[in-house]
Amino acid sequence: MLSYAEENYLKAIYHLSQETGESVSTNAIADSLNTKAASVTDMIKKLSKKGVLSYQKYHGVTVSEKGEKAALQVIRKHRLWETFLVDKLKFNWDEVHEVAEQLEHINSSLLIKRLDEFLAYPKYDPHGDPIPDENGEFKAKPQIGLAELTVGSVGIILSVKDSNNSFLQYLDKIGIYLGAKVKVLDKVEFDGSSEIQIDNKKIVFISKEVADNIWVTD
Amino acid sequence: MLSYAEENYLKAIYHLSQETGESVSTNAIADSLNTKAASVTDMIKKLSKKGVLSYQKYHGVTVSEKGEKAALQVIRKHRLWETFLVDKLKFNWDEVHEVAEQLEHINSSLLIKRLDEFLAYPKYDPHGDPIPDENGEFKAKPQIGLAELTVGSVGIILSVKDSNNSFLQYLDKIGIYLGAKVKVLDKVEFDGSSEIQIDNKKIVFISKEVADNIWVTD
DNA sequence: AATTATTTTTAGATAAATCTAAATATCCTA
DNA sequence: TAGGATATTTAGATTTATCTAAAAATAATT
Numbered sequence: 001m002l003s004y005a006e007e008n009y010l011k012a013i014y015h016l017s018q019e020t021g022e023s024v025s026t027n028a029i030a031d032s033l034n035t036k037a038a039s040v041t042d043m044i045k046k047l048s049k050k051g052v053l054s055y056q057k058y059h060g061v062t063v064s065e066k067g068e069k070a071a072l073q074v075i076r077k078h079r080l081w082e083t084f085l086v087d088k089l090k091f092n093w094d095e096v097h098e099v100a101e102q103l104e105h106i107n108s109s110l111l112i113k114r115l116d117e118f119l120a121y122p123k124y125d126p127h128g129d130p131i132p133d134e135n136g137e138f139k140a141k142p143q144i145g146l147a148e149l150t151v152g153s154v155g156i157i158l159s160v161k162d163s164n165n166s167f168l169q170y171l172d173k174i175g176i177y178l179g180a181k182v183k184v185l186d187k188v189e190f191d192g193s194s195e196i197q198i199d200n201k202k203i204v205f206i207s208k209e210v211a212d213n214i215w216v217t218d
Numbered sequence: 219m220l221s222y223a224e225e226n227y228l229k230a231i232y233h234l235s236q237e238t239g240e241s242v243s244t245n246a247i248a249d250s251l252n253t254k255a256a257s258v259t260d261m262i263k264k265l266s267k268k269g270v271l272s273y274q275k276y277h278g279v280t281v282s283e284k285g286e287k288a289a290l291q292v293i294r295k296h297r298l299w300e301t302f303l304v305d306k307l308k309f310n311w312d313e314v315h316e317v318a319e320q321l322e323h324i325n326s327s328l329l330i331k332r333l334d335e336f337l338a339y340p341k342y343d344p345h346g347d348p349i350p351d352e353n354g355e356f357k358a359k360p361q362i363g364l365a366e367l368t369v370g371s372v373g374i375i376l377s378v379k380d381s382n383n384s385f386l387q388y389l390d391k392i393g394i395y396l397g398a399k400v401k402v403l404d405k406v407e408f409d410g411s412s413e414i415q416i417d418n419k420k421i422v423f424i425s426k427e428v429a430d431n432i433w434v435t436d
Numbered sequence: 437a438a439t440t441a442t443t444t445t446t447a448g449a450t451a452a453a454t455c456t457a458a459a460t461a462t463c464c465t466a
Numbered sequence: 467t468a469g470g471a472t473a474t475t476t477a478g479a480t481t482t483a484t485c486t487a488a489a490a491a492t493a494a495t496t
Contacts, residue, residue, distance in 0.1 A: 003482075003483090005482080005483060005484095025443080025444085026443075026444055026445085027442095027443065027444080035483095035484075035485090036484080036485065036486080037443075037444060037445080038444085038445075038446080038484085038485070038486080038487095039483070039484055039485070040444090041444065041445055041446085042445095042482095042483075042484085043483080043484095046482095057444080057445075057491090058443080058444060058445080058490095058491060058492065059444095059492095085329075085332075088336060089329070089332040089333065089335075089336055090332060091328070091332065095328065098326070099324070099326045099328075099329050102324045102325065102326070103324060106317070106320045106321060106324075107320065108316070108317045108320070110309070110313065110317075111303075111307070111317050114303075114307035114308060114309065115307065117307075118306060118307055221452075221453090223452080223453060223454095243473080243474090244473070244474055244475085245472095245473065245474080253453095253454075253455090254454080254455060254456080255473075255474060255475080256454085256455070256456080256457095256474085256475075256476080256477095257453070257454055257455070258474090259474065259475055259476085260452095260453075260454080260475095261453080261454095264452090264453095275461090275474080275475075276460095276461055276462065276473080276474060276475080277462090
């Protein structure tokens with residue numbers, strides 16, 4: 001059984017290890033959780049003693065099989081709750097994260113089973129990220145970055161890479177949402193920015209930074 | 219802002235003070251929370267410093283106005299979640315308590331506003347207890363104990379006094395549920411037990427202890 | 437390769453929530 | 467009302483999660 005804080009560390013470390021594919025450094029963990037390196041050292045010792053991380057002094061940590069299972073269950077709960085908040089309680093996609101951060105630690109297997117059922121077994125959360133099943137299995141949609149679409153081609157918005165609130169609010173404002181059909185009308189060589197048409201209607205300009213942050217169908 | 223533990227203490231103390239109407243003793247609190255008296259002393263010092271309790275050494279505590287407001291908001295969240303679990307997730311009324319104990323501490327006013335809306339502003343929880351509104355206002359249904367019904371009279375099951383799981387499971391088993399119409403067919407002088415007909419159909423015998431634990435319409 | 441810079445760990449403290457054991461206050465009863 | 471029984475508080479520890487500052491290890495650079 002993991003504590004609230006332990007679950008948060010494990011989840012963060014799992015995400016970091018997915019991003020980099022390598023062992024995760026103490027400082028990277030400290031940054032992502034807004035804590036100090038010393039606190040991280042203490043915690044990773046505890047988590048490796050519990051068998052969810054493997055840790056070599058001065059050389060970072062990797063997530064064990066057992067740790068991955070546990071992390072995926074937390075992520076499952078997080079994404080189910082986000083789905084609940086958006087689908088049932090009419091939250092915007094930029095309002096769900098903080099609340100789901102709390103809800104993901106509620107401990108009740110019956111609750112999650114029933115919630116999943118109530119939501120009709122969703123496969124993806126409101127940001128397009130896959131929801132692991134009870135066994136931790138999930139499948140990401142085949143996807144490429146919006147920035148890689150060539151002029152004239154079309155894609156469906158699938159998810160965002162970094163789902164921080166101000167970015168999501170910006171997308172909302174310009175009219176980009178999950179499932180929107182986007183067509184690349186033009187691209188500027190100089191700065192990589194592009195002109196995009198949403199649902200054959202609204203035309204917007206987005207920077208390369210924004211396009212790089214959006215996944216579309218391949 | 220109250221911590222998880224502080225909220226639990228405050229809620230328990232509020233309930234105890236409602237039951238007795240007097241100041242609440244250290245031991246009574248310790249019993250109801252399964253902790254030790256020494257822990258309670260520490261906590262009530264902290265809570266009275268925060269202004270939610272008033273405390274006189276060796277003479278117990280009372281809940282302040284500010285404390286009552288805070289306690290009622292926790293109770294509001296608890297009962298809204300219980301309603302959600304039963305109405306939407308198909309929990310049985312004996313399965314909701316432990317989960318609601320966790321959910322009641324989730325901190326998000328938007329969440330509670332939307333949950334209330336989603337549940338269509340319920341006035342009573344699955345055990346028949348009133349749900350306080352955003353201002354802490356609530357009204358209990360006029361009610362008497364089932365044991366006080368005279369032979370031949372009829373009542374509607376409104377709520378239970380002590381909603382511990384084994385009691386609720388017992389009620390389920392014999393067919394008593396919230397909203398059921400009950401008619402008292404007979405009462406035994408000797409031990410106070412009675413013969414009850416549920417919904418003009420099933421006839422069951424219940425002890426005085428059980429009847430004392432059930433509220434019906436007056 | 438030697439030195440500097442960076443990262444990580446250790447040592448020692450702190451705050452929250454809990455406990456046991458001892459001290460003290462209040463209650464009750466003979 | 468005096469003294470024992472009960473209730474409450476204090477003192478001192480423990481666990482968890484944090485921190486700062488110092489020490490140690492690793493990485494980078496000239």
